[in-house]
Amino acid sequence: MFEVLxxxxxxxxxxxLVALGLNLQYxxxxxxxxxxxxxxxxxxxxxxxxxxxxxxxxPLLSLFLSVPIAFAMNWLIYRWLMLPLVRRAPDQDxxxxxVVLVTFGLFFVIQGLALVNWSGELRGYSFLAQGxxxxxxxxxxxxxxxxxxxxxxxxxLFLILRHTRLGSALRAMTIDxxxxxxxxxxxxxxxxMAFAAGGALAAVAGMLVSTFISFSATSGGxxxxxxxxxxxxxxxxxxxxxxxxxxxxGVVEQLGGHLIDPGLTxxxxxxxxxxxxxxxxxxxxxRA
Amino acid sequence: MLEWAFRYRWxxxxxxxxAIALALLPFATxxxxxxxxxxxCANVALATAWAFFSGTTRYISLATAAFFGVxxxxxxxxxxxxxxxxxxxxxxxxxxLVALVVGLSTLRLRGVYFVVFTFGLTExxxxxxxxxxxxxxxxxxxxxxxxxxxxVYIYETLLxxxxxxxxxxxxxxxxxxxxxxxxxxxxxxxxxHTGIDTTSVKVFCFAASAAVMALVGAVTTLQQPYIDASIAxxxxxxxxxxxxxxLGGPGRPWGPAVGAxxxxxLKDQLAGSLxxxxxxxxxxxxxxxxxxxxxxxxxxxxxQGFDATAMLRVLRGAKLPDGxxxxxxxxxxxxxxxxxxxxxxRL
Numbered sequence: 001m002f003e004v005l006x007x008x009x010x011x012x013x014x015x016x017l018v019a020l021g022l023n024l025q026y027x028x029x030x031x032x033x034x035x036x037x038x039x040x041x042x043x044x045x046x047x048x049x050x051x052x053x054x055x056x057x058x059p060l061l062s063l064f065l066s067v068p069i070a071f072a073m074n075w076l077i078y079r080w081l082m083l084p085l086v087r088r089a090p091d092q093d094x095x096x097x098x099v100v101l102v103t104f105g106l107f108f109v110i111q112g113l114a115l116v117n118w119s120g121e122l123r124g125y126s127f128l129a130q131g132x133x134x135x136x137x138x139x140x141x142x143x144x145x146x147x148x149x150x151x152x153x154x155x156x157l158f159l160i161l162r163h164t165r166l167g168s169a170l171r172a173m174t175i176d177x178x179x180x181x182x183x184x185x186x187x188x189x190x191x192x193m194a195f196a197a198g199g200a201l202a203a204v205a206g207m208l209v210s211t212f213i214s215f216s217a218t219s220g221g222x223x224x225x226x227x228x229x230x231x232x233x234x235x236x237x238x239x240x241x242x243x244x245x246x247x248x249x250g251v252v253e254q255l256g257g258h259l260i261d262p263g264l265t266x267x268x269x270x271x272x273x274x275x276x277x278x279x280x281x282x283x284x285x286x287r288a
Numbered sequence: 289m290l291e292w293a294f295r296y297r298w299x300x301x302x303x304x305x306x307a308i309a310l311a312l313l314p315f316a317t318x319x320x321x322x323x324x325x326x327x328x329c330a331n332v333a334l335a336t337a338w339a340f341f342s343g344t345t346r347y348i349s350l351a352t353a354a355f356f357g358v359x360x361x362x363x364x365x366x367x368x369x370x371x372x373x374x375x376x377x378x379x380x381x382x383x384x385l386v387a388l389v390v391g392l393s394t395l396r397l398r399g400v401y402f403v404v405f406t407f408g409l410t411e412x413x414x415x416x417x418x419x420x421x422x423x424x425x426x427x428x429x430x431x432x433x434x435x436x437x438x439x440v441y442i443y444e445t446l447l448x449x450x451x452x453x454x455x456x457x458x459x460x461x462x463x464x465x466x467x468x469x470x471x472x473x474x475x476x477x478x479x480x481h482t483g484i485d486t487t488s489v490k491v492f493c494f495a496a497s498a499a500v501m502a503l504v505g506a507v508t509t510l511q512q513p514y515i516d517a518s519i520a521x522x523x524x525x526x527x528x529x530x531x532x533x534x535l536g537g538p539g540r541p542w543g544p545a546v547g548a549x550x551x552x553x554l555k556d557q558l559a560g561s562l563x564x565x566x567x568x569x570x571x572x573x574x575x576x577x578x579x580x581x582x583x584x585x586x587x588x589x590x591x592q593g594f595d596a597t598a599m600l601r602v603l604r605g606a607k608l609p610d611g612x613x614x615x616x617x618x619x620x621x622x623x624x625x626x627x628x629x630x631x632x633x634r635l
Contacts, residue, residue: 032400084577092399093346093398093399096399097348097399100400102577104569105569105571105573106569106573108565108566108568108572109566109573110569111569112562112563112566112569113566115565116563116566228404229404232404263418263419263422267416270408270409270411270412270415273408274412277397277401277404277408278393278394281396281401
């Protein structure tokens, strides 16, 4: 039972990790990025080529390449594709409709290009694939590293948002972009920055996830979906809430699979999500 | 009525001739063409039904695959007990009922929440049915029909469904119900304050469009030897229908049909190719930046001033006078697109 719970916590940490960047993008920049998972898979691919390439380096080193690339690409996407839509939209609903369509189109285009270049085969590599004992239960070290990575990232993001001037500006934009602009926050600049930072977080998450889950050019959509479920369950722009919602989802999924039927894990996932959306449409961790 | 028929005599004549020609099509062409037209009719019906609710009220639904799959499963279960027409009706009714329940519980969600919810719901139904099928050791279900030339039967049925759906959508758009739907799309609070019972309107129309989707699912599936949950609840349906409707223009009753025909032809050309995904994605981007209302307003702009009598005269060999409406309007339409491109890139 303890092992099941621990498995759920590790899985949940991964869900939280995957959702962090998306929630930053949607929370601060108000852009629901459905091509998010593609950048995650991009990070995974770069890690894969770092490990399996000529020099066989440590996958952690791939971050020096993937993070700047993801940051720059997302900044450009915001600047050139999203900003015209933001300017054109009369309200948030109209913006959401446009953004969902464009980022979904981007998702198809990036995935198509990835398929053409790298084919759809599953890839994976072995990194820290050994067991460690945690309070008597045996777990894989790479999963533990990914979990710790999720905690560190969430904590760092939380501290930045809570205790810096930049963080106050970002939080103000989450609450009310118009009022934030009136208070002297350069909303456009910070939106682009937050959007780009979200993309960079996706690349980091992709690297960490790729150490223990094999992936292919088409698995980006699954990660986008998972991230979306967790982010909406947590509530828009809630950083620590994202991790908590991820943990909740992971634990419930593992417990349900263990106690009821392993064939039901996906159904439990979506059931929990639809239930929460019906009861608290604004998310679990938002203040009313 | 007569006066109306006289006023639209060209429209009535051409469309009834077209309908007869379409109905006779399978007796004059190959199986490949019939299959293509089955696909077109199914997509036209789905896209029109989708736009009937989601296009007007702007509740973007990704639950098309859910209703489609419910129709398929209902048919697969009841068609061994009931005669075929009754089984098809049962499928449509099942879609209607599921949508009624879903609609009553979820239509208070708006915007992105509604989109994501409908998507999650489709997956939930898919997974539950999959689990139930595995439990009962019936992962695949077989479809038995004793109709010879089943593709002709399917084609004629789908043709009737598609034409009726477009006609119904066009008719409703001119009634009080149509205005109510559009009012909800413009501003729901205002719509409620003007005395529209928004909940009933939304739930009823959502369920009606779901019934059409379930019916189309049931009819198209008659061709399959067997089905399983991942065939029935394939998400691709939700997305393709959405793109077809938005490409054609959900603001006009005939817009989604145009988009559906184009998309089916595109898919037929790129069948099985990796580039279909890329083309689909680019379609999305083009729709949002260049054609916010879909192709329909563009076609209308080209069409204004189109004179059928003059067209006939030209066909008989008369020379086209300079600056005649049709090519000029086309040029104006292209100009509008270029102007929009310019406006977009001049940040």
